[in-house]
Amino acid sequence: MKPVVRSASQTVRTGALERGPEPKQDRSVRTRQLVLLRAAECFAEKGFADTSVLDVAERAGMTKGAVYHHFPSKEVLAIAVVEEHYARWPVLLAKTRTKELSPFGTVVDLLDGVAEAFHRDPIVQAGARLQLERSLIGAPLPAPYVGWTQLITDLLGEAQEAGELREGVTPEEAARLVVASFFGMQHISDVLHGRADMPQRWAELRELVLFSIRA
Structure with missing residues (x-):
């Protein structure tokens, strides 16, 4: 199967933006991760435009200078958060693979x-x-979404070969539907309920959409 969920280093090109130094000591690594987490909380709650470096610094309990030491600008900080977002998926996929489940x-x-x-x-x-x-x-x-669509297409293709897909279901079409339904669901859950109802909404989608294509 093609490796379509990308690593962080493959996802974002920052062009002329200056990146902060790569931390070498454990304390510096922990500080950088704390800044990323607090920045993510701010961006998730208020968005890019309404989040300032001062907001991040105050939430992290440090000075703006300390934040700028790791991330020279708000743009670089936002990009680093996006990189961390994408870095989650190869780890999750590898964890799932260790369970040796069927393709579906x-x-x-x-x-x-x-x-x-x-x-x-x-x-x-x-x-x-x-x-x-x-x-x-x-x-x-x-x-966004391109890597997920390809990954789910590949997995559903394997499921089809294993006789796990309902007759007449096309892996490519099913993958587009699953990805669109999932990411639309999480966005609506975020806008209306701050994702508090994600478990319930995902359970509904899994039953009504995902399991409907299973043989």
Whole structure:
């Protein structure tokens, strides 16, 4: 299967934006991760335009200078959050693969994990919001949904070969429907309920959409 869920280093090109130094000491690494987490919380709650570096610094309990040491601008900070968002998925896929499930079971288990991440992980939530606000960020971001559609297509293709797909279901069409339904669902859950109802909405979608294509 083609590796379509990209690593963080493959997802974002920052062009002329200056990146902060790569941390080498454990304390510096922990500080950088704390800044990223607090920035993600701010971006997820308020969006890119209404979040300032001072907001991030205050939430992290440090000075603006300390934030700027790791991230020279708000744009670079936002890009780093998006990179962390995309870095979650190869890890989740690898974890699912260790369970040695059937192809269709892999799709279900993987999306269970993604739904949980959107429900609880500020990095994932912020990355999704920043993708929607991509026009405000002064650097290109990866095209959303494309990697997910290809991955689910590949998995459903394996499911079809294993006799797990309902007759007449095309992996490509089913993947587009599943991805559109899932990401539309999480967005509506965010807008209306701050994703508090994600588990319930995902359970409905899984039963009515995902399981409807199973043999």
